[in-house]
Amino acid sequence: MSFFKDKVVVVTGGTEGIGKALVNAFIDAGAKVATCARNYDKLYSLQLQHTNVELHTMTCDLSKEQDCRRFIESTIKTFGGIDILINNAGVSMRALFRDADVEVIKKVMDINFYGAVHCTKYALNSIVERQGTIVGVSSIAGYRGLPGRSGYSASKFALQGWMEALRTELLHTGVNVMWVCPGFTASNIRNAALNKDGNPQGESPMDEGAMMTADEVAQHVVKAIETRKRTLVLTFTGKRTVFMNRFFPSWTDKLVHKFFFKNGELVK
Template identity: 70%
Template sequence: MSTFKNKVVVVTGGSEGIGKALVDAFLHAGAKVATCGRNYDKLYQLQSTYPGLPLFIHSTDVSKEADCQNFIDGVIKEFGTIDILINNAGISMRAVFAEAELDTIRKVMDVNFWGTVYCTKFALPYITKNQGTIVGVSSIAGYRGLPGRSGYSASKFAVNGWLESLRTELLDSGTNVMWVCPGFTASNIRNAALNGEGKSQGETPMDEDKMMSAEECAAHILDAITKRKRTLVLTFTGKRAVFMNRFFPAMADKLVRKFFFKNGELVK
């Protein structure tokens, strides 16, 4: 992991789940790490576990442009530059579209898509100067629309398309742009998922114990950054979903419907 020694790595949404696992992994690899989140207490607790190590924390709502600029400005003031940006902060939803308020979908889009755009915009000059890496933590929902997650899928499709455009623009700059689709990974994102009214569900309909751990996911992401990959799709289920949707879309419709619905009701 000497690849990351003294590199400045920015991870949004680093107080729990995949984000926290990434912060842990990069610090252990010798990087200087900056992370943000909305809950300062969780960030402070994270920082307290690494006394003496270069970990910068900042209370940030990535759906707000000014917050993102203040965060990136803080990173530059603390570390002077940025080599790697991982846009990990995200929120999900669980409600069929007919029962979802438009504000719920708007909120998901603001966090997942605009949060990625804002942070990347302000960090871009430093990353391109260093010929570094920009990562978007996306989802299988960015390849295949998932029922009950219409706003989430829309935001991740947007992230994938936007990053692909950015990658093409930066192709001759030496900067790598990559999007990661973890598949079903154990994290807090389903517990924090919004219901139709835009409130946190506080529970998960999935069996988290059978999913890839956040730590394993983080290890795959670090390896992909080292190899400067274009995309990373994780888990067998995730790879199968992408394959089926590409080559057998009508069958994928039926299989996805069967997985998420029972007796006409959304159960997952």
């Protein structure tokens, strides 16, 4: 019998990329799944793909606290509680700090950081009661600030620091707190990344075909939750970047700059 059979799993941002892959993986494992997104049509399409299973969906904007509360409370009402919360929803950005409107950084923080904070706040009592798991989908940008992604990096650093504090607070409750750093993953996040004015850039400057797939990431996350890992850093490039930045930070500055810039222009 699957470890996740009949467990209630909440995945924010479950209509695309890693989020959708996680929804699919947990449904296949026999879990009761709840997910949310801003786009009703994509949620409806997801429901059509999963008929005759226990899937709860709701449209909401995770940058708004009341939407987070409404989603979590409706999930508890529907399924009776929450075993696993995966704070996956997020948005990226691509703009040099000197060019970017500060509101862009605020928007990224509201979704990536405060969205996770609010969802976790309203789900916490149920998760503690069930001795469940809280997951934050972070990024290598949570270990190493990336040029052109200052707001995104800030949100992921904040997420990891907050989750580390939360993990320590909950150390003797039976709750596991884990953050996941996928590295570059083939998904829509770069197409939807905000430009300097806060609008989706609509294209990816990266080679998506060379990246780990969202389904692969999801399988790693599912296994890590089952084994109650503390952290999960994926891909060789991701692990190397974290290692290099910890022990050789000045050298890493130069390597990262070389990767993202060409002739003084941000190209990735």
